[in-house]
Amino acid sequence: MDLVNSLEGRLLFALCQEGRLNQAALNLLEGADIQFRRQNRLDIALVKNLPIALIFLPAADIPTFVGQGRVDLGITGWDQVKEHDAAVRANPATASNPATGPGLSGCDMVMELGFGACRLQVQVPANGSYNCSLDLVGRTIGTSFVNLATDYFAKLESQSTGGAPHNGTLHTKIVELSGSVEAACALGVADGIVDLVESGETMRAAGLMAIDTVVESTAVLIRSHAPSNPDMIDLITSRIRGVITAQKYVLCQYNIERSRLSEATKITPGKRAATVTSLDDGWAAVSSMVKKNKIALVMDDLSRVGAHDILVLDIHNTR
């Protein structure tokens, strides 16, 4: 079968080909019942039960494909979207989708996905002489996020000249590195770096400390300005939203004497309202969605007001 020709009529959905966001994105798709089989080494997979094709791309390239309207939908890091925005601002000719107009990156954020949280931070040697980002103006910075770093230091440079507009010539030197950016300071390639921090372990192990945050990032669902099938985008979006909500909540069920029902439902008001079923002999059964990270406290409070048979169940999906 000619895979590329069989893309005709399908919504194109880009996912990170491997790396940190890949597995969590695949879990979301599974929860949303988007079924596919990816053949070994192929970067395209046809979805079996919907007119969708999945395209596996590097995280950094997804905003370009979506922004140019070549792909309708994508999952990547917000840091990558911001880097692409900054690249398009620096070179508007790269916004080649006529629908977006010049100067626009062409990606709309649909929703945050609740995984892949990290921060793009300015880092310097912990025992060195730089204490704030202004100290790095005119120095050398190593980074994979060249456009965001350039924007960041352009703003700093205009601040350091009393807010005069930046004249386009950056005094700070931005050196592009594709990985192991933390090594740059120790090896004398850079005075500071702009790199991602999640736990902070890599930064500390390299003897660095963060002095500012350029972007707070999380995995996001993005769509192009003019997608091929907006109805299909709405369907996928609502399925994914359902999976994310389900991941955040559990279902709490318990029995309570009717005389204490109002106290108990104040503790478990539900997303909209708790479901109450009358039982014989003056008792009621209550069922309610509760935020997963609050459930232990909620159970304590329910026990205190006399709830019995408290059960907590996982929710697989919700709309």
Ligand SMILES: Nc1ncnc2c1ncn2[C@@H]1O[C@H](COP(=O)(O)OP(=O)(O)OP(=O)(O)O)[C@@H](O)[C@H]1O
């Ligand atoms: N500790 C971390 N380090 C780097 N990226 C992280 C971290 N935690 C979350 N992320 C997110 O993951 C994204 C990188 O994803 P991924 O690992 O898939 O990219 P990649 O290394 O370019 O891999 P590939 O190109 O194979 O997709 C970052 O842009 C960021 O949004």
Ligand SMILES: O=P(O)(O)OC[C@H]1O[C@H](OP(=O)(O)OP(=O)(O)O)[C@H](O)[C@@H]1O
């Ligand atoms: O704060 P932490 O939890 O330690 O994570 C941050 C590190 O992870 C990423 O690197 P990655 O492992 O992807 O390798 P790379 O340096 O080659 O990009 C990032 O560039 C940092 O180095």
